[in-house]
Amino acid sequence: MKPSAIHADFQKMMDIVPNDAGDFSWDAVINIFPFLADLEKSSQDPIHHQEGNVGIHTRMVINELVSSAEYRDLSSRDRFKMFWTAVFHDSGKPATREELPGGRITNAGHSRLGAMIARENLRSKKVPFFLREEICSLIMLHQWPFYLWETNERRSPMQQRKDAIKASLISDTRHLLMHATADARGRISADNAGIVERVGLTGLLFEEHGILGKPYEFANNESRLACFDHEDREPDYAAREDFRCHVTVMSGLQGSGKDTWLAENRPARPTVSFDQLRIDMKIDHSDNQGAVAQAAQELAKTYLRAGQNFSWNATNVLPEMRGKVLRLLRAYNAEIEIVYIETLPEVLLKQNANRKAAVPVDAINRLVRKMEPPQPWEAHSIKYVLPDTLTNEFMFENPAILAP
Template identity: 40%
Template sequence: MKWTLTKYRAWDDLEKMFPWVNDMKHIPQDAIHHTEGNVAIHTQMVLEALLSFPAYRNLDEQQQELLWASALLHDVEKRSTTVTEDDGRITSRGHARKGENTARQILFQDIPTPFALREHIASLVRYHGLPLWVLEKTNPQKTLLEASLNVDMKALALLARADATGRICRDQSKLLERIDFFEAYCQEQGCWQTPKKFPSALARFHYFQKEEASPDYDPFDDLKGKVIMLSGLPGMGKDRYIQKHYSDLPMLSLDNIRREHKLKPDDASATGWAVQQAKEQAKIYLRKGQPFVWNATNITRQMRTQWVDLFVQYKAHVTIVYLEVPYKEWLKQNSDREHVVPAHVLQRLMNKLEVPRLDEAHEVEYVV
């Protein structure tokens, strides 16, 4: 059955249904890049442009729905990032990255959406400006190939084209030229029809870890031992998953260390001590090449990266396993567990959630 955000398409209906759509009419935009006016006007123009494209009409109904939802959400977090600079210019730096998190929350909590479809939309929101700015990145190739692992580049280019067409500005023709170049660049780099294909999972990880690495280089596999890193919000079932699949491996758990030593989760100094204890035990396993499980929430990329960096220093193979169940089931699982996490803490953690991406480890598995 086809997933749909809503069967309603009239803007007045969307404003009544979704507070985040209603917010758009209150958010100004810089007159140089958006002479048409506020975010609501721009978003309506983007939707109209998208619907007019033959390439959009040639998509199947599900692909059309995903692109339409992405277009509706693409500037959702201009509401929280828009500021007026001292010179009077209006900017909204970071709105795409923050919009990704908001899109994920809306499609997890408010409008239940299958994981793959939700992450497709969230990634389109995050990367919607990339076709315009890829050449201004420090490493355009690496930025492009990283994006290709997470988003359909053809859909991304179509969204960017609608974004550029659905506005009034003097440099519109230049914006469209940039998108033409982006499409050609994707084809040149082998990531237009499908994600970039690397010689191996190790080659992929090596490329994104090393500054000057080639995407075609396949390094010698000298890894020893393995680390299974769990990732997921509290109450998603990480402990049960470990018992079912990795009960034969030693497990390091920050929660277990806290409970063993009766430490409070909100005590920063106690948490620091627990982390240090876990790190020292991890090093013992790593030196031996002993496989083990690292059990913690690990919900942000920054947190995961610091541990992955430690593990690969000892030449361990790292697999990140991300766990998720539907929103209502998650709340029930949390209420049924021995150590219930308060609702406000769950909400705060959900606001921070960054789903692991394929470039973060040797392997990334999604158990949803």
């Protein structure tokens, strides 16, 4: 594959990453992502973070990470991944900060929000898609090793195993443990040693289930979906694959090229299209979409009852949006393929502007801030349609080619 040009800011991100236990420049990080300076303004819980604000903690975590022997043994790609995971891991804390009576501070939901913040910002720098999503997954999961080792009334041994397996499907669990160890050590707390010990116990859990550094292997695709659909379904159970029909579910921002892909790859299939339904029903993008969603569900049910293959064409970039569709398809025993399309930001806006019914840029940007690509437990298969710029990772083996 011919090398693609590297975005200048992406090159700067690469240049900041220490090759070994050397120093790093926080000022250089802030120069690329100025909003991260606000981490200094966000105080933390006085019990678990006696070191001070989120910015201080973040730098301590990075120092612990890059000084570790494990970091020195990583490839240049994985050093990039681990370094920027540490940079962004608590970026969701300022917006989720809540002070409780007595002076305690909580940041509920900061892991998921931090992953969204990282995704939006790494996307803007054209960081390759799969590398970007590995970083976002580590941020999303970064607290799990602190408590995954334990079972209690809220987490049965079965749920514990499923959570561990889920982590293995979207992250290298060795890297998840590496970050968690740096996170535990990069703070001032009376229980640093205890947190590190709990991370170690989670590591033993990953080893026990054969998922340390590798994803869990299900018997087949249906077994993977059924495992997470049914609370009492054992991961080892080999589910029967006998589907009534096949459904292609499109996922991508407005203007990403979903209509074009369907026309070229699924031309003979009927399509449940939100855009077409809006036109037929004379409903604007800014109007309430309840009637459109209901009409789409009813049309889909006619195909599902007949056992007919079809496509579902809508934005579907949020798990909550996809979930309603996927639950319907699962109820009718359909084989589900998600086709996720992403293109470069400037191409997306140009293609959207050329649509018959262009979506306001502000509406697209709101979705960019919240979007989460599909995960392995959502569909039997996921196809990624991406430009070369977002898949080519030549820069970690060869000299960089700077974008103009």
